[in-house]
Amino acid sequence: MSTTASAPLTDSSIMLRRNFKHIVRNPVTIFNGALMPVLLLLIFVYVFGSAFKVGERYIQYAAPGMILLAITYGLSGTAVAVNSDMAKGIINRFKVMNVSRGAVLTGHVVATMLSISIAVAVIIGMSFALGFRSPATPLEWLGAIGIILATTFAASWLTVALGIAAKTPEAAGMSVVPLILLPFLSSAIVPAGQMGQGFRQFADYQPFTPIIESLRGLLDGTPSAGYAAAALGWCAGIAIVGYLWSRATFSRRA
Amino acid sequence: MNSSAIAASGLRKAYGDKTVLDGIDLEIGAGTIFSLLGPNGAGKTTTVNVLTTLLKADGGTARVAGYDIATDPRAVRAAIGVTGQFAAVDDLLTGQENLQLMADLHHLRGGEGKRVVSSLLERFDLTGAAQKPASTYSGGMLRKLDLAMSLVTKPQIIFLDEPTTGLDPRSRRTVQDIVRELVTDGTTIFLTTQYLEEADRLSDHVAVLDHGRIVANGTPGELKNLVGGHYIQLRFTSAAELDSAARILPGSSQDQEALTLRVPGNGGTRPLRDLLDRLGEYSLDAEDVSVHTPDLDDVFFALTGRPTTEAISL
Numbered sequence: 188m189s190t191t192a193s194a195p196l197t198d199s200s201i202m203l204r205r206n207f208k209h210i211v212r213n214p215v216t217i218f219n220g221a222l223m224p225v226l227l228l229l230i231f232v233y234v235f236g237s238a239f240k241v242g243e244r245y246i247q248y249a250a251p252g253m254i255l256l257a258i259t260y261g262l263s264g265t266a267v268a269v270n271s272d273m274a275k276g277i278i279n280r281f282k283v284m285n286v287s288r289g290a291v292l293t294g295h296v297v298a299t300m301l302s303i304s305i306a307v308a309v310i311i312g313m314s315f316a317l318g319f320r321s322p323a324t325p326l327e328w329l330g331a332i333g334i335i336l337a338t339t340f341a342a343s344w345l346t347v348a349l350g351i352a353a354k355t356p357e358a359a360g361m362s363v364v365p366l367i368l369l370p371f372l373s374s375a376i377v378p379a380g381q382m383g384q385g386f387r388q389f390a391d392y393q394p395f396t397p398i399i400e401s402l403r404g405l406l407d408g409t410p411s412a413g414y415a416a417a418a419l420g421w422c423a424g425i426a427i428v429g430y431l432w433s434r435a436t437f438s439r440r441a
Numbered sequence: 442m443n444s445s446a447i448a449a450s451g452l453r454k455a456y457g458d459k460t461v462l463d464g465i466d467l468e469i470g471a472g473t474i475f476s477l478l479g480p481n482g483a484g485k486t487t488t489v490n491v492l493t494t495l496l497k498a499d500g501g502t503a504r505v506a507g508y509d510i511a512t513d514p515r516a517v518r519a520a521i522g523v524t525g526q527f528a529a530v531d532d533l534l535t536g537q538e539n540l541q542l543m544a545d546l547h548h549l550r551g552g553e554g555k556r557v558v559s560s561l562l563e564r565f566d567l568t569g570a571a572q573k574p575a576s577t578y579s580g581g582m583l584r585k586l587d588l589a590m591s592l593v594t595k596p597q598i599i600f601l602d603e604p605t606t607g608l609d610p611r612s613r614r615t616v617q618d619i620v621r622e623l624v625t626d627g628t629t630i631f632l633t634t635q636y637l638e639e640a641d642r643l644s645d646h647v648a649v650l651d652h653g654r655i656v657a658n659g660t661p662g663e664l665k666n667l668v669g670g671h672y673i674q675l676r677f678t679s680a681a682e683l684d685s686a687a688r689i690l691p692g693s694s695q696d697q698e699a700l701t702l703r704v705p706g707n708g709g710t711r712p713l714r715d716l717l718d719r720l721g722e723y724s725l726d727a728e729d730v731s732v733h734t735p736d737l738d739d740v741f742f743a744l745t746g747r748p749t750t751e752a753i754s755l
Contacts, residue, residue: 194548201545209533212574276529280590283493283523285515286546 195287202294203301209268210302216264221306224257225313231376232317239377250314251403252375255395257310258339259367261303262346263360269295269350270359273440292347292433299343300336307335322408331405334415337422338398342366344429351436375399394421446471446598446629447492451501454487454653461487463653464501469646471597474620474630476640478737479650485633486526488650489602492631493523506597522591522599526606528583529590532576536567536586539575543593561589565619581612588619599623601632605639617643637737647737649744656744664740671708671734673716675727676701686725690716702727708734 210216231253236245272278272291281291323331346363353359372386373379373395379387390396397417404411445468452465461484469475477485490496492505494514503510506520530539540561544554562568565585570578575586584604591599601620605613620643624630634640640647641661649657649664657664677683677700686702687695693704706712713732720727 197548198546201542205531205534205542208538212533275532276525276527276587277531279495279525280523280529281546282495283518283521284543284546285518 195290195293198287198290199293199297202290203297206268206294206298207301210264210298213264216268216302219263220261220302221257221309223260224253224306224310227256228253228310228313228317240381241378244318246314246317246319248403249376250311250319251406252370252373252399253310253314254307254335254402255338255370255373255375255399257306258303258335258342259363259370261299261306261339262342262363262366264302265295265299265343265346266350266353266359266363267356269347270353270356273351274356288437289434292437295347295350296340296343299346300339303339303343304336307339321406323406324408327405327408327410330410330415331402334398334402334405334418334422337419337426341422341425341429344426344433346429348429348432348436351433351440369393370395370399373399394418394425397421444470445504446473447475447503447505447631449492449501449503452488452491452498452503453500454484454491454496454498461653462491462498465650465653465655467503467648467655469629469631471629472624472627473645474624474632474643476644476647477631477633477650478635478637478640478647478741479633480635483650484653485635485650486602487653489523489525489600489631489633493521493600494518519594520597522594522596524584524587524591524599524601524604526602528587530575530583530586533574535572535574536578536582537562537571539586539590540593543590547594549593557593561592565589579612581608581615584608584612584616585619588616592623596628598629598631601630603633603635605634605636613639637741641737649737649741651741651745657740661737664737665735667740667743671706671732672703673706673713674701674703674731674733675720676729677725678728682725685723686720686727689719689723689725703733706732708732 210220228249231249232246236249239245239248241248269292272295278291282288321328346366349362349366350359353362370376372382373390373393375395379390379396382390397414398421401411401414401418404414447467447469449465449467452462453460454462465484465488467475477488479485487496491498492503492510494510494517497511505517508516508520510517531542534542537558540558541554544558549557559568562571565588567582567586567589570582575583578586588601588604604620605616608616617639620630620632632640632643644661646659647657647661647664648655657667659667675686677686680697680700683695683697683700683702687693690702690704693702695702704712704716706716
């Protein structure tokens with residue numbers, strides 16, 4: 188009888204491998220994660236773009252916003268995956284196996300971050316191909332990547348919490364829709380100043396606006412410390428809420 | 442070997458004001474098959490969940506494999522394998538990957554893990570389907586894979602929560618054969634079932650659970666003795682014949698509507714021969730004769746005053 192005290196790190200990486208196999212075997216997740224943002228990028232740049240007054244070429248304005256869409260579109264698969272884990276017997280098996288309890292959730296978060304990173308890389312590549320140019324220094328690129336990762340991390344934990352809390356996989360899929368819609372109501376697609384009353388105020392105060400503005404600033408070579416601080420603050424807050432909510436719902440449900 | 446694999450006393454569990462377990466006492470010897478028998482809602486799964494550390498009991502104590510479930514759950518988990526009522530497999534992974542996942546999580550080293558996985562695939566006759574996703578498996582194959590996943594660590598005690606529910610008769614037989622085989626290796630089996638004949642056929646000891654209480658506990662034979670003896674049932678074609686037969690067969694009880702007569706027996710041939718001789722003496726012919734051996738259905742009825750079928754449909 189060989190019993191080893193479960194190492195959270197090993198367990199998490201085993202779970203990560205499992206989650207990654209799921210993602211690869213479920214083409215819908217890949218479609219949502221990478222293809223949807225690419226399609227949106229093409230539609231916005233070639234169909235709507237010329238109708239928006241953004242003060243510069245639309246691709247130049249929209250590329251950072253599209254990166255944000257790549258992040259949020261990558262989330263819906265995670266919520267469904269987390270929820271089906273909870274709904275099926277497999278979670279009980281993990282629990283009676285001395286698997287460290289956080290490993291299941293950490294596996295989902297890290298798998299989501301990896302798949303979103305791929306989608307983001309695709310979007311950045313596409314943006315350059317469509318004429319996006321960035322004067323950013325390597326340090327500013329690093330900052331941009333930091334904002335992207337922080338946003339992904341925070342959104343992933345919140346999504347995991349939404350996935351556990353939902354009653355059915357279908358409800359889990361729906362629960363991330365507000366997260367997917369939020370970037371559209373920020374300055375990601377059009378400047379908040381061009382929005383109608385009410386929406387403008389909402390856009391000004393919702394988390395995605397400082398996130399998108401700090402990203403845009405970094406990529407344009409005009410970083411803003413204020414936006415960056417606000418963005419990181421939002422990310423930290425969302426991550427903590429998502430993490431604590433996940434933990435609490437997980438131990439109640441599983 | 443230690444005498445008892447599982448010892449529980451006074452286990453209680455309630456959800457709100459609904460009592461699910463109302464003081465469960467159990468004593469299960471190592472290397473034996475124990476069946477917890479009861480209709481749906483009796484508390485079988487809750488008992489399994491408490492003993493496997495999935496649920497905390499509200500009261501009472503239990504030792505599983507010698508470890509206290511409340512104070513030493515990690516040691517308990519390391520000693521047990523659990524196959525729940527619903528297949529606990531990852532259906533996007535293949536059969537082989539599912540087993541490998543278990544081996545990895547148990548930190549079996551590369552070579553050993555692979556060996557365990559392939560030997561389990563072979564033993565459960567899943568080698569052919571090993572590379573197919575579990576979502577394509579039939580119910581019987583899923584149950585086998587599920588069981589195989591519980592055996593990766595060669596646990597001392599295996600909990601099987603209704604392992605044959607929902608299976609076709611052939612798969613049910615396969616699972617029962619596997620259970621019997623496991624116990625020859627010295628493993629202790631804790632099994633729940635609502636099939637009385639399954640408990641009867643498989644187990645060394647049976648406890649009958651009803652509304653969160655154990656209403657009887659013993660070997661299948663002992664439980665059958667609780668309900669009293671065997672009887673011979675005769676069916677006649679007319680009420681007149683039934684009456685005459687009842688008159689010449691002392692101790693018998695008749696059912697006027699079904700035209701049947703029950704005569705006490707002991708399972709041997711002697712009372713049967715005497716009975717037939719007596720009928721022959723009076724030139725009475727029964728249309729149908731059957732020898733009834735009490736089964737656990739009778740036990741359940743005798744203990745709870747309700748037939749199992751009625752309880753199950755609750």
